[in-house]
Amino acid sequence: MKKLVLLLALAAVIVALLMMLGGQDIDLSTLREKVAEIGEFQQRNPLMVGLLFALAYIAVTALSLPIAVWLTLASGALFGFGTGLLIVSFSSAIGATLAFLAARYLLRDWVRARLGARAKGIEAGLARDGAFYLFSLRLIPVVPFFAVNLLMGLTPLRAWTFYWVSQLGMLAGTAVYVNAGTQLAALDSLSGIVSPRLLASFALLAVFPWLARAVLGLWKRRRAHEGWTKPKSFDRNLIVIGAGSAGLVSAYIAAATKAKVTLIEAGEMGGDCLNYGCVPSKALIRSATLAHQMRHAGTYGLADTTPAIPFGAVMDRVHDVIAEIAPHDSVERYTGLGVEVLKGYGRLIDPWTVEITDADGQTRRLTSRAIIIATGARPFMPPLPGLDQVGPLTSDSLWTELRGRDHAPKRLVVLGGGPIGSELTQAFARLGSEVTQIEMAPRLLMREDPEVSALVTASIKADGVQVLTDHKAVACGIDPEQGKWIEVEHGTTTRRIHFDEIIVAVGRSARLEGFGLEELGIAADRTIDTNEFLETRYPNILAAGDVAGPFQFTHTASHQAWFASVNALFGSFKRFKADYRVIPWATFTDPEVARVGLSETEAREKGIEVEVTQYDLAELDRAITDGAARGFVKVLTPKGKDRILGATIVGEHGGDLIAEFVLAMKHGLGLNKILGTIHIYPTWAEANKATAGAWRRDHVNPRVLAAVKKFHDWRRG
Structure with a gap:
């Protein structure tokens, strides 16, 4: 309320002053008369006139009154070029800063509230590049002076930075008008002050900081080597x-743009997703x-039937599915697309050279302008005493280790309550295993909301699984x-659980x-350190996929691959920051x-x-109708708005249904747009x-409903 009162008072002062100015006929002849009148007083009190003029100029610019141009001309006429430029340069910068601070105090909180979560992204960009934007705007005379002050007041730009950038940026334009003021007697109109050629010069000058930044970036890239x-x-x-x-998509994009590209793989084409992860699971x-x-x-009106489960046939089907999809990622397909595929281990020798070692130990070296590291991830094995003695399986190894068995493991332990562990737990329980799932956290699927975890946990327990959350594994043995x-x-108690096989699924x-x-x-800790362009310390060496993080999803790896490949091939001209604003995922329990x-x-x-x-x-x-009436759709929106901040779906086909919300979030469509879209029944x-x-x-506004009701009552007579 205090800010609102101040804002209204300030607006009233400005309106009153504008009305007063509106009654004045200000033109060059009037300005000459005023300058002549002040000139006589100035000769007797030069310091006083200079001080009063500076204060008046500060007030005019702080209040955004449209007479700053006339005062700038007057400064040249009264004080000459040097003194006039000094007074106006400092006064205009001080006045602009006052307007900047007023806008920050009175309006920034309101603007932040209106923007919501988007404000953080905008402020981060302006905190980084705000000085460049401000300098460019100050050099372009056609951009209103007061608009720049108010706009920048809503950003996180520091007041000191705003002041000195404004003073520097306005210096050229100020000099032009002060110099024109020294020739006030000869001026016919304001249009003669700023010619098209001068405007073009200002525009080129405004581009200078961006050119300088590009040159600096190029210098830094060269210095990295x-x-x-x-x-x-x-x-x-x-x-x-x-x-x-990530590697397949990167190679595909390079070949599609007619680049000469080599893809190196020591294992199976398709990586973890095809051979060990998404597809087999x-x-x-x-x-x-x-x-x-x-x-x-x-449930469907049929007779319950105990299924015969020839586990070996089930595992054979898994491998048949892999074999059917494998041609999509095969050497033959990518060779046909124009990619050179080499089987072997790739190793960086220098920032441009890769050594490839094949299965026979033969090596060759290739040089390349750019290199993308897309080496993926592997299951993490925790430092659990005795774990190596019990032959642990992982989400990678179980597909070959369990193939050929007649039955699923009778007693199975799954260590881990994340997406992979929960999927495998439920699947093996339904295929006949007596499964115990052990999770150190208080609940399964800790990344999801508690009610989501509860629903999935109840379903897994209904399949006969013993779920032990808040249990820490301390040792294994035989x-x-x-x-x-x-x-x-668990707390102060310990217990032993016997098993035939253990699957370790505690992360990758x-x-x-x-x-x-x-x-x-x-640099690499858990993942390779990259910048927002997916570049490492060497700009021509990039990383994408699980090895780069921050997500370990196949679709995110493909998404990153576009940015990595385009930046690798065309980064000298234009680079793109990897966009993680809308990342979906699904757990297929x-x-x-x-x-x-x-x-x-x-x-x-x-x-939030x-x-x-x-x-x-x-x-x-x-x-x-499908006998699957359980679960929910949950959508988060800002207060009173239909903009989608997040969506969670728990139920059959959830991984397919989420796509509509992903599309809506990506393209800024709200719930009203979804409501207005026809869906098949x-x-x-x-x-x-x-x-x-x-x-x-x-x-729905209750007042509007009440008014509509009255309307209908009136229509009935």
Whole structure:
């Protein structure tokens, strides 16, 4: 309220002064008369006139009154070029800074509240580049002086930076007008002061800081290679190490743009996702889901049936699925696209040279203008005493280790309660294993909201799984009588759980060793250190996918690959910052969990005020017909607005349904747009529209409804 009163008072003063000025006929002849009148007094009191003029100029610029040009001309006429320029330069900068500070105090909080979460991104960019923007705007006379002051007051730019950049940026234009003022008697009109040629010169001057920045960036890029001798020519435009999702997409883009590209892979084409992760796990889950549906066929009006599960055939199907998809990522396909594919291990020798060692130990070296490291990640093995004695399986190794067995492991322990651990836990339980899932955290799927975890946990328990959350694994070993065991700690008690097999699914770690990173001084802790352009300390060496982080999703790796490859090939001309604003993911348990953007828990932890709209899938007609009426759609929006900040879907086909919210968030479409879009009946996608409808019902203005009711009452007579 205090700020509002001050703002209104200030506005009233400005309006009053503008009305007073509106009654004055200000032109060059009037200005000459006023200067002549002041000139006589100035001869007797030069210091007083200079001080009063400076104060008047500060007040005019601080209040954004449209007479600064006339005062600038007057300064030249009264004080001459040197003194006039000194007075106006400092006075205009001080006045502009006062206007800047007033806008910051009175309006910035209101603007921040209106922008919401977007304000942080905008402020981060202006904190970094605000001085460049300000300097350019000050050099262009056609940009209103007062608008720049008010606009910059809403940014995080420091007041001191604003002051000195403004004084420097306005100096050229001020000099032009002060100099014109020294020739006031000869001036015919203001249009003669600033000619088209002078405006063009200012425009070129405004571009200077950006040109200087580009040159500085180029110098820094060249300096990064100090101590290395750059080849005079190169064998390739791009070399990609790793043929997983990031590597394949990078090579594809390079070949599509007619670059000469080499793709190096020591293992199987397609990387982890095709051979060990996404593809085999989803094939296994599909078989497990069918077995579950057979046991519960009564839900669909059929007879419950105990399925016969020839586990070896199930695993053979998994490998058949891999083999069917493999041609999409094969050597033959990529060779046909124009990519040179080399089987072997790639190692960096210098910033432009890669040594390839094949299976026979033969080596060759290739030089390239740019290199992309896309070496992926592997399952993390915790330092658990005795773990190596019990033959632990991982999400990578289980597909070959368990192939050929007639039955799924009878007693199975899954260590880890994240997405991979939960998916495998439920799948093996449905395929006949007695599964114990051990998780150190208080609940499964800790990245999701508590009610999401609770729903998935209940479903997994319903499949017969013993879920031990808040249990810490402390040791493993082998008992001569009961076989393998794992010891867990819960509070002050410990217990041993015996098993036939254990799957370790506690996360994945980036593959960082053996690629020459250490020798080149490329920083890497959990992942390779990159900037926003995915560049390492050497601008021509980039990283993408799991090895670069921050996400370990196949679709994110593909997303990063576009930025990495385009920056690698064309970064000398234009670079693009990797965009992580809208990243979706899904966990393929039953029910599925899919999310994009903020969760309710994250919003609360970050202090972001949100409205939560939730739609229960038990109300969806298609979910009822499919016998899957459980789960919900939850959407987060700012208070009173339909802009989507995050969405979570728990239920069948959640991974497919989330795509509509991803599209909406990416392109700034709100819930009203989803509500206004026709969805086929009866489909699962209607859940998204129903959620938008629930938001709309909660935001109908009751006064409008009351008025409409009165209208209808009146129409009835």
